[in-house]
Amino acid sequence: MDRRGFLTRTLGLGCSLAASPLVTPVSFAAAPGEGRLIVIILRGAMDGLAAVSPYGDPAFAGLRGALPLGDKGYVDLDGFYAMHPALRPLMPLWSQGQLGFVHAVSTPYRDKRSHFDGQDLLEAGLPSLDGRGGRDGWLNRALTHIPGATAQTAYAVGSDALPILSGDAPISRWSPDVDLAMTPQAMLLAQRMMQDDPAMLDALNKAFALADSDGDAVAIQDGGQNMMQMMADDMRAARGAEPLERLAEFVGQQLREDARIASFSINGWDTHDQQERPLARALGRLSATILALRESLKGPAWKHTAVVAMTEFGRTARLNGSRGTDHGTGGAMVLAGGAIRGGRVISDWPGLTEADLYNRRDLMPTRDLRAHAGWLMRGLFGLNNGDIESSIFPDLDMGADPGLLL
């Protein structure tokens, strides 16, 4: 028996209701252009010096010890920088010019080194938090300058609030963790019940469509047992790396169609203590996520995609007493995607002698990372410098084009 027949019979419903399919795809407006931008927020402050180590700097070994290069160790990139072993799976991307790094950059945030304020500033895109002018995010402000942008152009993905996308421009939010699973009958009853409230019905229909397309179908036959099993699976998955890959898959799915911007976050970078293992785990998650994005966007969409991973600040240049690092200033940014002119580490390298360090402790930021984000948006969405330097990133001087895109 097909599903519709089953429903009609079990519910004794008239044809008109049963004829409306349970899941109607969300209708998308025409997308603005082909460029695609994925912003990953690395919450907790990634240690840029360990992710992309400037082992060619004569002062590096004094701060961090000799770098183990080779098959099991760091991956040499260009004789000066080497990337962390946990990023090794990204090597093919590097070779194809689809992976790059920007080093010794930061937001304008200085000195207090609070995650909370640092992330606020990173996502607000403002020169400082004094005054806390708006409470909107730069990616949302950018949307208001993209002609033809609709609520389906940008997705905030995951259960994170993602202030980077909050603001006046309408966006979509979805978390593949919301794993809707119910019997077809419960679905139909829910839809019928929501007819009491058009706004909720509309949200529910979109939810069914999104949930149905994010990897597994909403409808399951046996409510009780299957749902319990699925919940258990989800919870098990939530503890592993899998949710990020699922999230990446969902992002890819949206960007293959009419969405053009997505943002989500990866946590676990606050490595104060014995950082080797936690850092490897976090970088492993980042690396798997980038590969999952590429897999999901495979084909023409990937050619037009830029992925940028940024963090609130870097960490101390020296290891601390417990082989971790404390909150610092300058850090690194990761770039990936078919639209990226990669295979390089872009930096105005400040050096690592004590006098070169910021406050004699942190990597000195030599450029505002908002400039790189601004150039990416200019290239991908045709935004003009005036809008970027006034509305999207107030008081930013974009400076020379770092040529991040092909």
Next chain:
Amino acid sequence: MRFDPLLADIRFGCGRSPMVPAPQDVGEIMAGLRGPDVIAQTYPIEPFEVFLVRMQEMKTVSRVRRQMRGKPEGDVARKQARVMNKEAREAQGTWLAAHLARRSFTGVPLRERLETFWGDHFTAVGKQGLIRRATSPYLQSAIRPNLMGPFEDLLIAAVTHPVMVHYLDQDSSVGPNSQQAKKKPGKFGLNENLAREILELHTLGVGGPYTQVDVRELAELLTGLSLNFNTGTQFRKPAAEPGAETVLGKSYGGDNPTLRDIHAVLRDLARHPVTARHVSGKLAVHFIADTPDPALVDAMAAAWQDSDGDLPTVYDAMLNHPAAWNPDVSNIKQPFDFISSAFRALAIPFENYGRLKEHQFRQRVQQPLALMGHIWQKPSGPDGLDEDDSTWISPQGVAARLQWSLAVPRLLMPDLPDPRVFVETALGPRATERVRFAAKAAESKADGIGLVLASPAFQRM
């Protein structure tokens, strides 16, 4: 439009309960609020004074950990710190369970709603370390005891509280001409964060009659207000800016700065007619609708001004206004209202969740709340949760509510009620034909209960 026990439960309470009857008039609601806080004794939450002891102990342990880094004593301290962090995190979960139990079984549900409202109006949270877990103790000590007094007492209790002082960086604000700043020129300065939020969020509102100069003068007046792990709030004279400051045209303080000057400006701000209107409007939006009847807000603001901001007088004015009982308007429940009202409607016994393992409780409550858009006690900014219904009626929000409704009650309550009975318990005369049909036609009890909870009639208040 007149008093309706059903709306009293749903709009001004924590939802319908099979155990606690609805109030019969406004007098009964107000008498409940004036009566003893019984439910807080039944389901206690650690007061902030006790939480401070945790912070003091952590400070000691952290010092040892820093000084003895690499030595055995340092390792012991590191482990101790880890245990203390874990204990505080677990305690935060048990306090969430207590909030749920209070809302489930209280006979004075408006008290819980008011605590949530004011706790959100005065959003404050620790930014790093142990104090991140101190939100419920802050509510218990600063907000809850001041729900039924003048607004100025609540304002002073909240904005001078250590959690707020820390959250909005007041502890790092130093007067430019203070002793401290003169000792080390260029090292210290003013931080306007708390001053700005007091004017913008807590009192006058963003459209209020203040300028950047008022923000700056208020910030200078606030210098000295700080926190201390032993005493809580502390006034540090060396950080205070000497001289009088003019806020909204009135001069405060002088050459001998004290905490009293700060209290004085807060009292004046609390009684300001613009504050009366701004905060009355917020109450009306929270309890009644995104766009409340202006006449209702007028009546509340007038009651505020006539009583110098006596909060019970303002609540009374709201509850006695016909527009408060308009059945044609509504708000969508915020995620915690939604989950807690489901707990109340099902009367889930406290022992079914009060002693769950931390990760189980997290999976059943905190994680679903986050999926619904409310990260428990981790606000995205000092402006707190969004009141706009459209924020919550998103595909993700509606899906998360539906999934929670279908999946979680059965885990917390093995013997679920009959959905055909539950539809009446939870919704009473609000049950529509479609909901009744869903409750009856569902294939399992759990599905039936879930559909009732996910129904628009249950999600609106």
